[in-house]
């Protein structure tokens with residue numbers, strides 16, 4: 001077997017050949033501080049409906065709890081820097097804003113393939129055991145990446161890189177090899193608070209802490225059911241994820257546009273028209289978003305997001321109002337209830353209008369076991 005230093009250099013060369021933009025090594029020993037942060041986050045209920053975060057916390061906090069034989073973690077990053085300013089689209093309120101990562105092919109698929117290819121190369125060269133992880137595994141990728149020196153966890157809690165700003169996807173290869181460690185990165189946020197100040201929903205109870213329940217990314221991707229009434233108007237035209245706190249970071253001036261062709265931005269998903277999106281049925285939704293992470297959120301939750309955006313439009317036209325009204329007859333109670341909210345935002349309704357809306361919906365023979373539609377109608381009357 002090659003000596004550790006040259007072996008590490010070969011692994012980095014392999015990672016580069018696979019299209020990773022950065023590769024550094026951290027030992028697999030326990031990370032007590034990250035575990036405490038995670039426990040505090042879960043105890044404060046900041047994870048919302050993401051119950052899986054409360055399970056397997058010990059494994060999340062410490063790579064060796066997840067895989068006792070692991071000696072080192074090869075931490076990897078892929079740059080997905082956009083070539084435009086994601087904040088500009090927020091002004092076009094008749095369009096939906098899809099976060100930068102989701103306007104590309106599903107990074108889980110793209111990165112997993114790269115991780116597996118790298119892992120195979122390590123096994124072929126050393127005979128060591130390996131396991132690959134990206135995003136969905138019980139691994140705390142950001143604290144590990146900080147310890148490996150890929151960047152630091154900024155006040156918005158994401159990893160910031162000196163070379164790539166906010167725009168790095170993370171992944172890891174755990175291995176039984178004991179490899180030379182890299183130096184951790186230190187915090188370079190200083191007195192800046194741009195990410196905390198820009199957050200539309202005030203999702204940061206304090207710097208370096210996020211309450212996911214208020215984060216638009218969580219609300220549009222992970223949260224099932226109706227969204228808190230108080231938060232809906234603050235979501236603007238975000239319909240899948242949110243990049244506001246990432247995009248405003250001054251370290252992005254060093255960012256580079258993504259080089260990986262498989263992660264190229266797809267124009268269909270750049271500011272799509274809200275009216276067309278609102279018309280997607282289940283099959284249309286799956287076809288339009290095939291190969292993207294959006295497909296996984298499910299059609300009903302997605303149309304709910306589109307209706308929130310319609311309700312938040314600065315100057316809705318009669319065609320926009322018609323698009324929301326058309327969803328009053330939707331199969332899903334979640335969508336119908338969201339349509340009621342959107343119309344309430346778009347129109348100045350009097351008691352007679354509300355009564356006619358109620359009769360219109362009754363005429364559609366609604367089944368509303370969870371009472372979502374009834375609650376929205378009742379709220380209109382108050």
Ligand code: B12
Nearest residue numbers: 034037040041099135141158159169170208217218241242
């Ligand atoms: C759950 C999750 C989410 C949740 C929660 C976000 C979060 N900040 O944790 C939601 C759905 C909101 C989310 C959103 C996004 N996500 Co996400 N998400 C994850 C996931 C699966 C787990 C993260 C995690 O463990 N969170 C738990 C908290 C506790 O951990 P932490 O953020 O490291 O918090 C530390 C400190 O802040 C502190 N702390 C936090 N809360 C508290 C509370 C108290 C009281 C205390 C004392 C301490 C404390 O302790 C922690 C340990 O040091 C990771 C993938 C992975 N497996 O790691 C991707 C990941 C973090 N997401 C990612 C991305 C890209 C996003 C979005 C940008 C997507 C988008 N455009 O919409 C947004 C960004 C929102 C934001 N500002 O964070 C990338 C980030 C890449 C990077 N450069 O950092 C990751 C790593 C996925 C990947 N493989 O690339 N995400």
Ligand code: SF4
Nearest residue numbers: 199215216242244245
């Ligand atoms: S992603 Fe958006 S909503 Fe979530 S914390 Fe950042 S700015 Fe706030």
Ligand code: SF4
Nearest residue numbers: 154155189192195249
């Ligand atoms: S915007 Fe400012 S505070 Fe937030 S992560 Fe970037 S440097 Fe840190």
